[in-house]
Amino acid sequence: MEDLVQAYDNSAKWIPLILTIVISILALVITDKAMRRRAEKIGGHNTFSRQVILIALIALAVVSLILAWPVEEDGMKDQIFGLLGLAITAMIALSSTTFVANAMAGLMSRSVGSFWAGDFIRVNECFGRVTERGLFHTEIQTADRDLMTLPNLYLATHPVSVVRRSGTVVSATVSLGYDLDHEEIEPLLIDAAKRAELEDPFVQIVELGDFSVSYRVAGFLKEVTRLVSARSRLNVQVLDTLHQADIEIVSPSVMAQRPLSDDIRLLPENGGGPRYRSWRARQPAPEDRIFDKAERAAERQRLQAERAQLAVEIDEQKKENGIDDLDKAESLPASLKQRRIRIQAIDKKLELMTKDLGEEK
Numbered sequence: 001m002e003d004l005v006q007a008y009d010n011s012a013k014w015i016p017l018i019l020t021i022v023i024s025i026l027a028l029v030i031t032d033k034a035m036r037r038r039a040e041k042i043g044g045h046n047t048f049s050r051q052v053i054l055i056a057l058i059a060l061a062v063v064s065l066i067l068a069w070p071v072e073e074d075g076m077k078d079q080i081f082g083l084l085g086l087a088i089t090a091m092i093a094l095s096s097t098t099f100v101a102n103a104m105a106g107l108m109s110r111s112v113g114s115f116w117a118g119d120f121i122r123v124n125e126c127f128g129r130v131t132e133r134g135l136f137h138t139e140i141q142t143a144d145r146d147l148m149t150l151p152n153l154y155l156a157t158h159p160v161s162v163v164r165r166s167g168t169v170v171s172a173t174v175s176l177g178y179d180l181d182h183e184e185i186e187p188l189l190i191d192a193a194k195r196a197e198l199e200d201p202f203v204q205i206v207e208l209g210d211f212s213v214s215y216r217v218a219g220f221l222k223e224v225t226r227l228v229s230a231r232s233r234l235n236v237q238v239l240d241t242l243h244q245a246d247i248e249i250v251s252p253s254v255m256a257q258r259p260l261s262d263d264i265r266l267l268p269e270n271g272g273g274p275r276y277r278s279w280r281a282r283q284p285a286p287e288d289r290i291f292d293k294a295e296r297a298a299e300r301q302r303l304q305a306e307r308a309q310l311a312v313e314i315d316e317q318k319k320e321n322g323i324d325d326l327d328k329a330e331s332l333p334a335s336l337k338q339r340r341i342r343i344q345a346i347d348k349k350l351e352l353m354t355k356d357l358g359e360e361k
Contacts, residue, residue, distance in 0.1 A: 020068040024061035031057060051135040098153055102136040105152035109133070120163035120227060123155060143228050163224050170198060170227070171218035172234045173206065174242070175250050178213060185247070189217040192241040196234040212250045300353050307346045310339045 035050040110133070115121050117130050121140065128140035128148060137149050176185060186203045193201030198219025207214035217238060221230050242249055317336050318324070332340070 016068040017065065020061075020064050024057075024064060028054065028057055028061070098151070099136070102152045105156035106133075106135045106137075108156060109138070109152055114160065115162045119165070120224060122161040123150065123158050126150060163227060165224060167220055167222045168224055168227065169218050170196075170221045170230045170234055171216055172231070172238050173214055173216050174238055175209065175212040175214050176242075176247065177211075177250050180213075180247060182213070182215075184245075185215060188241050188245055188247070189215060189238065192237040193217050193219040193234060195237040195241065196230065198230070198234065296353055300350065303346050303350055307343055307350075310343050310346075314339050314343070 031053060032050070035053065115130060117133060119130050121128070121130060126140065126142075126148060128142040130138060131141050131147065132139040135152075137151055138155055140148050140150065142148055174189075182205065189203045190201050196219065198221055201217065201219035204216045204218075205213060206216045217234070219234070221227065223230075239249070314336060317333065317339075321333060321336070323332070323336075
């Protein structure tokens with residue numbers, strides 16, 4: 001009888017461990033299936049969250065198994081935890097440094113939030129749309145519909161250009177001869193950008209080459225999901241518009257050798273007319289559209305500095321006039337009222353700028 005009781009006691013010691021193993025396995029299987037099902041519903045892979053959660057559950061399961069292990073010797077569990085810590089440390093130290101670096105870069109990329117699934121990004125020569133963000137890698141789909149895997153460490157150590165969801169500037173460059181007047185070329189290129197369905201088009205002379213002048217025509221594209229076709233459409237419209245105007249394109253370069261007499265000068269026939277100057281004055285400045293976020297950031301910083309200065313001046317005037325609470329004061333000096341109204345206007349502007357910034361991301 002005593003042997004049966006002792007056998008029962010010995011087997012009962014293993015029940016918590018067995019239950020812990022069963023619960024851990026069920027938790028891992030159920031969590032993995034739930035994460036995969038959720039990813040299918042939202043149409044994404046959700047690899048990053050699934051990897052992090054499963055790693056956390058595995059670590060929790062290992063700790064739970066050690067705690068449930070029926071060890072009778074004192075301090076044995078502490079020794080097991082110490083051995084586990086040494087094993088993990090050795091694994092991290094002996095494993096490839098890029099493995100840990102990619103994981104840390106993935107966490108950093110998530111915390112910064114510079115791009116998300118669906119965004120267009122460019123890293124050196126790699127350009128495509130983000131399809132998946134994992135703990136160790138980021139996957140993009142290129143213009144050829146191929147899938148490209150980029151290690152997160154590579155993204156963390158190289159400049160990443162992100163196309164803003166609120167819109168981007170699409171441009172094309174074309175080289176034309178010196179015998180063509182830029183007053184004639186610029187309106188044609190503006191018209192080509194409008195035909196390509198771009199907003200606020202503008203033209204820049206980007207280079208004066210040995211044999212030709214390089215023009216850059218650009219415009220604002222709101223629907224960034226059509227970025228690839230918009231670039232092609234702009235190139236087509238530039239070709240058609242210039243050819244219809246009987247203008248020869250010399251891109252990338254055409255060397256024309258013509259016998260010229262001493263009295264012939266290579267200048268356009270017309271230049272600097274009032275009609276052109278009037279047309280140019282009506283065109284928007286490219287910087288207003290290109291550097292709009294930077295301009296708003298500078299304006300926001302200026303407003304914050306002005307508000308801080310006004311707050312200091314209000315505090316000084318409150319002390320001078322013995323006012324504790326502006327809302328409860330019966331009358332306020334005119335200068336104090338003006339500063340208070342100005343602060344309220346600044347707060348409203350800052351709130352609107354913060355809202356616009358959140359909508360553009």
